[in-house]
Structure formats: C-alpha cells, structure tokens
Amino acid sequence: MSTVKELKLHLESYHEDDHVAHILWTIGDIENKCKDMGVKLRTDEMNDVLDRMHSHANAEYGISWDSVESEIITKLQEGGEYNVYGT
Numbered sequence: 647m648s649t650v651k652e653l654k655l656h657l658e659s660y661h662e663d664d665h666v667a668h669i670l671w672t673i674g675d676i677e678n679k680c681k682d683m684g685v686k687l688r689t690d691e692m693n694d695v696l697d698r699m700h701s702h703a704n705a706e707y708g709i710s711w712d713s714v715e716s717e718i719i720t721k722l723q724e725g726g727e728y729n730v731y732g733t
Contacts, residue, residue, distance in 0.1 A: 648697045671699060671709060679714050687721060695721050 676692040
C-alpha cells in the first residue's frame with residue numbers, strides 16, 4: 647500500500663468506529679529530511695523512498711527518522727541527485 651487511494655481501500659475493511667493506531671508519512675516528510683541532509687531528490691525518487699519505507703517497516707521497529715534517512719541514502723547511492731541545496 648503506497649497511495650492514499652490504496653490506504654482508503656484497506657481501511658474500508660474495518661468498521662468506522664474501530665480504534666486504530668496509524669502513522670502517516672508523506673512526501674513532505676521526505677522533502678524536509680532531504681533539506682536537513684542537504685540533498686535533493688526528484689518527486690519520483692521521493693515516492694520510491696516512501697514505497698521502500700512501507701515495504702521495509704516491521705511491527706518491532708516501525709519507521710523512524712533514522713530509517714527515513716537510511717532510505718534516502720540508499721536512493722542517493724542508486725543514482726539520485728547529489729545536489730546540495732543552495733548550489
């Protein structure tokens with residue numbers, strides 16, 4: 647599940663009054679972390695980062711800012727732009 651549409655479909659299987667715990671990471675989070683790291687990724691690359699975060703998350707460790715940074719670094723190593731902000 648990597649889009650809002652897919653998430654909404656998944657949630658339809660639950661009763662609307664069911665209690666759940668859910669954390670939502672968005673492209674804005676990836677943009678902000680990239681800026682903190684001084685790097686740039688294209689929108690499609692940031693979407694790849696989000697997809698990988700989703701597929702690599704597990705119930706014991708979840709997703710943390712460290713895992714976000716790790717996925718960004720992995721994407722950069724795969725050929726993302728090593729552009730530093732402001733240059």
